[in-house]
Amino acid sequence: MASNSKLTSLAIPAGVTEIPQNCFYNNTSLTSISFAGDITSIGSGAFYKAGLSKITIPGSCKSIGTNAFQLCPNLAQVTLGEGVDSLAEGAFRECAKLASINLPSSLRKIGAYAFLDNTSLTSVTIPAGVSEVGDAAFSNTGVTAFVVEAGNTACKAVDGVLYSADGRVLMAYPNQAAAEYTIADGCLGVGEGAFSHAQVQKVIVPEELRAFDDNAFSESALAEINFPSSVVLLGNQAFAKTQLTTLVLPENITAVYEGTFAQCEALKSVTIPAGVRTIGAYAFNGCSALTEVFCLGANPPLLDYYEGYDHPFGNIEASQVTVYVPKGTLSDYENSEWGSQFDHIVESATGVLAPESVLPANDSELESLGTLEITFATNIFPLEQYPKVTVVKGQELAGEPVVIEWGWLSYAIGQTLTVYPVDEYQEGVQPIALESGEEYYVTIPAGIVMNADGDRNQKIVLHFTGKEQSGIAQVESNECFVTQNAGLLQVVLGSLSNCTVELFNTTGHLLDRIDGAQGSVSFQPAASGLYIVRVTSGNTSKTFKVVK
The missing domain is CATH 2.60.40.1220 (Immunoglobulin-like)
Known part of the structure; x- marks a missing residue:
């Protein structure tokens, strides 16, 4: 093993089939290596932090292991031979100078984070045979537009943006693309790191989208985004270090997770919907411009953290923030962790x-x-x-x-x-x-x-x-029912007597009322539409929906 050695160049001879795990780990002096045609695999961390500037990997090498070439600071060019099948997680991550890599037609798998933070990498063509692209594989690269060969079953490029083949997940947004982007209809989720570090400033989200994965927009230029009611998940650090100024959280989320909006230093106003039960560690930590928080729920959300340093609202001057809570809930908020964190909690005019x-x-x-x-x-x-x-x-x-x-x-x-x-x-x-x-x-x-x-x-x-079906049909009594005849709504009361019969429209407005009714009564609504008939007899009532 030549880890940490002063070895500067090496030729791997014929007969060697494997480069073991961590074999040349942190060998910063190693600038050149060549392989004979017998290598079949390169182990995890094999060339981690090595000094290589370029490398050619023969087609005999089927797999490149986890973090095999991570943090090679001088690696600028990689040539993968036809036959390479798999790039494991983080295989070439954080190679800041990597500007050129060919992906052979034999390639089947690109692991998560495989090219993460390769800011010099400006172009990528994904072969038709790639059947798996892992999370954040191309997050924070310099790619200006993704290209996917026809016939690929894992992903596709839509105007240079990388989506899953079925269009349900946005996988990666080019770092140098337009400042405004509309996510395609049919997309249900934004993948991990998809917009991380991107220059996009405004994103329009379709109604059906449901989730933003971890780091989806972290450290991007994002200043404006809409959250439709379909959204149920905002992942860890999904919007950390963005340029958002006003934030209305999606109404159907139940939690704000760890660091979701941490260090959004331009953020001034946050509205938290009633359904949010928990706000996790670091959620809004470091949002130093925050001045107002609107809590819409009657129950104070739990502020979930371990120590003061990871408080959801840590590193914010408490005296500068006013928390607005629903009418009638002031004491509940003041007696909770919210009262310990914030100096100014006031009730809104409505509850x-x-x-x-x-x-x-x-x-x-x-x-x-x-x-x-x-x-x-x-x-x-x-x-x-x-x-x-x-x-x-x-x-x-x-x-x-x-x-x-x-x-x-x-x-x-x-x-x-x-x-x-x-x-x-x-x-x-x-x-x-x-x-x-x-x-x-x-x-x-x-x-x-x-x-x-x-x-x-x-x-x-x-x-x-x-519940298991009983198989017994529910039979509605014919004692009281509503019929229509010549524009009239006739309410047949059967054996009921001394009834109150009321006619409402769908806004709940009372249109007509008959007291002491028995036998049958009739109404003649002026217009077609849906009406509600309520029959009250003693302590019981029955409601009918009728379309005229």
Whole structure:
């Protein structure tokens, strides 16, 4: 082994088939090496920090190991022979002078971080046969536009930007590309380090995108980005050391992870949605310009850290920040870790509405999922008739979306919000059958109802478990029902007597009311559309949805 030796040049003779792990580790004097045609593998760390300026690896060498040529400061040119099959994780990472490398048609795998931080590397053509490209393989390179040969099944280039072959993951953005970029429709995630150190300043994100992986935009010039409601994950250091000034976090994330926005020194304002339960170590550490934090949740998010140095809001002058919290929650925040960290916590003019009850009950077992009734402590009125209710099977954040035929419709009467799935004609559809034993999460977005004081609902997440189908059909009583005849809505009460019958529109506005009803009563709405009929008899009531 010649690790740390003064060896300056070496010719590997015939018969040698393997360069062992760490063989020439840290041999900074080694500037030249040649191989006979028998080498089949180069071990992990074999030439770590070696002084090589160029190298030709014969086609007999099938694999190049983990970090084999990492941190070779003078390595400028690499020639890979036809036959090389695999580049392991970090094989050529942090070779700052590497400007030229050919990837042979025999290559099948490019490991994670293989060319990470190779800032002199300006062009890459990925062969058709490459079937695997690891995370951040080309992060922080000087590549101006990626090229992928036709027929590749792992990735593709879209206007020079590297995507997975199916377009679902943006893998790498050229470091010298345009200052503004729109992520392609159909993309669901931004991969690890995809925009790291990039010069991009503004990014437009499509509605369906769900996740930003670790270091996605770290140390980039990013100053502006939109977060659609579909986003559920912002990875570790995903936006660290960027130029963001105002930040409204995605409404459906549940945590801010370690260092996600650390050292964003231009960041002045942060809005934290009600669904965030935990803010991890270093999350906003070093955001020295921060002056205001808006917390939308009634419950203070947990500030998760070990020591003062890794506090989520560490290295920020506490006296310069004002934390705004919902009406009625000041004492909860002051008595939490938030009160220990910040000098100024004030209540906003409005609060948040939390459910008093839900039907069917949260955490219950159901055969099917249809109408949901959420009751609040005060009267409410709807703000969105077609809220973006989502249902996923499996994990809350990474589960399989359950496709609804068209969407969900909502209406509010008194203190109760009702939502249910409908088709494109706004008519109710069959309840969603739930698979026995499977977990389901239903998310009702924030801000779809409001009370007279201006308080709006916070995001509501309901959990249900599928129940084995009983095989017994639910038969609805014909005692009370609604029919249509010549433009009239006729409510047949059967044996019910002394009833109150009310007609509402979908905003919850009372259009007509009949007290002391029995037998049947009729309404004649002026226009076509969806109406709600409520029949109350004693302490019980029944609601009907009718399309005229």
